[in-house]
Amino acid sequence: MIQVSVCGPRDCTGEDESNAREIGRLLAERGAAVICGGYTGVMAAVAAGARSAGGTVVGILSRADREHANPDLSIVIPTGIGEARNSVIVNSGDAVIVIGGSWGTLSELALAMRRGRVPVVQLGGWRLLDHDGRPVAGIRHASSPEDALAITRLWPDR
Amino acid sequence: MIQVSVCGPRDCTGEDESNAREIGRLLAERGAAVICGGYTGVMAAVAAGARSAGGTVVGILSRADREHANPDLSIVIPTGIGEARNSVIVNSGDAVIVIGGSWGTLSELALAMRRGRVPVVQLGGWRLLDHDGRPVAGIRHASSPEDALAITRLWPDR
Amino acid sequence: MIQVSVCGPRDCTGEDESNAREIGRLLAERGAAVICGGYTGVMAAVAAGARSAGGTVVGILSRADREHANPDLSIVIPTGIGEARNSVIVNSGDAVIVIGGSWGTLSELALAMRRGRVPVVQLGGWRLLDHDGRPVAGIRHASSPEDALAITRLWPDR
């Protein structure tokens, strides 16, 4: 089963939330499991979108218990390892999609690029410039939920 | 969805393997997801048993990639945190069932008892004596796969 | 610098505490750094013993902050990874000494044996029997703090 990690802020914009919900729905329709952080904001929206289409959603929580987990998780992994769980989330995807901007989200984007084996796609959110003011290479930017999935190339025949 | 963590050695006895396969099958029949370490031995047997009955199996791997993961996992979580992932496994169960004996397995039994919020059931494996030579209290010992599930009390009406 | 991990319960006996303090003192006298869990009971006693002899003590905490850390730590590592930090403690020692018995302590003993590259010495605490009722092989049992250090063989010329 293809697994796609979807990361994003607890406090997100309405546009981020709408994008997350649509990405969740599309992933479920394509038979992919969604891996997410399991709480609110983008995490809750992608889970709700996937569940609305009958998909599987795994929530990899920072806490050691299920408190504050969103209600749309199929599987709950209360890691108890705090923010260190961000690296577990990005290791678990055949692709990583990052929606919106926050410090936690940026850490996931960076860890996903550090891992370096799978496509990392960004939809909205922050931009990175190198020391000379040029965009840092490597992240693939999407213009829409559909585009984000296309960029992963996990479904080359669609 | 009820989640039950099932722990046991890579190098297990034939009896452990048979017990693990049966517990996997029974959990799947009752609609519970199996959480396991994702590799060989007891981990592979419980996964195979659950899949044979159409169940869901989550493999929480020590490695950061899917290498050596058994083929019966529905969801693969390559944590990349080494043996520290044992505490993630035991945190993820509504009950923890331990089959057979090894050092890694003992660490999971101990971490499950340390966690202390859910039933911990042992089927076969090592025994613990306190400083005075008396059995250490707390672990519930099962005599069979069926008995192990009964002891968890997750299905009180059966 | 030689590093020795010393593990033991928060709620320990007076004898455990006295043993831990003595082991801390002896390790400091031999120029070894003590690695411990950083809280109370055996952890506090080994830290106090080491500091009384001018030694270095590293506390590897489960919490993400310094709350409840004992006052004798030279270096504080608030991992934030909960009980998963037990595997960090045992990975950090050139030997692992376990004093007394508790579930957390047993998990450290088991993880140290699972790691398998360094001597693991037990002073007091629980006993393990295999499926046939025989002591599980591998752990080296000490009769005193001096004996525990001798068994590590880290100072072969003494």
Added chain:
Amino acid sequence: MIQVSVCGPRDCTGEDESNAREIGRLLAERGAAVICGGYTGVMAAVAAGARSAGGTVVGILSRADREHANPDLSIVIPTGIGEARNSVIVNSGDAVIVIGGSWGTLSELALAMRRGRVPVVQLGGWRLLDHDGRPVAGIRHASSPEDALAITRLWPDR
């Protein structure tokens, strides 16, 4: 003892390396322990600088053993938790100083800002723009090693 986490790339520029060495030296002179990732590049330079001034350096390694650790570490913590150790590094500082740019380094910067309790100072490296193209607020930028330490405010009377 004050602890300062210093983060930066394995593959760093000559300027990053020189800055790291100087920051290590200054921290040692002020009696602070350096916490770093323990490998090469900025990690090795800050360790060498601190040791040249008699300081204490803790290397929090991703690996479970000491392989590839730099030679200037006073204390080695082979966590075995992979890149998840980045969050342990940032949790361990009374301030976090980030030198230069890489994906791993960015993850540490982001995790440090996510933690939010201590000053986070950046010297060189990448820049972050929000969705509207404005610099993301919160990171304090330093112009020199001396300035980096001043910005932490850990030594208000200097």
